[in-house]
Structure formats: C-alpha cells, structure tokens
Amino acid sequence: MDPKTRNAAIAAACIMFGFGFVAYWMPTLMLALGERSTLAAGIFAIVFVIGFFFVFWLRAKKQHEDDRS
Structure with missing residues (x-):
C-alpha cells in the first residue's frame, strides 16, 4: 500500500x-x-445526511485535482 492510498x-x-x-x-x-x-x-x-455525502464529495474533488497535477 503506497502512502497516498494509506492516507486516503x-x-x-x-x-x-x-x-x-x-x-x-x-x-x-x-x-x-x-x-x-x-x-x-x-x-x-x-x-x-447531506453533510455525510458532502464530505466525501469534497474528498473526491480534492483527490481528482491532485491527480491532475
């Protein structure tokens, strides 16, 4: 498991x-x-309920931005 996957x-x-x-x-x-x-x-x-999905949406968005860099 690499550090990025472990941190996620x-x-x-x-x-x-x-x-x-x-x-x-x-x-x-x-x-x-x-x-x-x-x-x-x-x-x-x-x-x-909205907060639960919003937090994971923000994480996915941040990871997607990091993948582009």
Whole structure:
C-alpha cells in the first residue's frame, strides 16, 4: 500500500468513525431537538445526511485535482 492510498484510507476511516459516532447518538439528539421543535429535528437530520455525502464529495474533488497535477 503506497502512502497516498494509506492516507486516503485513514481519512475515510476517520470520517466514517465521526459520522458513525453522531449516527449512534442521532435518536437521542432527534428526540431532544423534537421536544423543542420538530422542524429543528428535521433540519438536523437533513443536514446530517447531506453533510455525510458532502464530505466525501469534497474528498473526491480534492483527490481528482491532485491527480491532475
């Protein structure tokens, strides 16, 4: 495994661990937010899902730029 591939795997694992940690606590967070506002709870869920894909999209874009150089 070359350093570039290893760094990409480590970054992906960190991202997955971070989002996995938040996803584990998601029901608790949603219930707490839902007590105050169901709209806030829904927005939180949408931002979480969009954020997950956005982070990997940014990584892919950065790697694609690095490959061109």
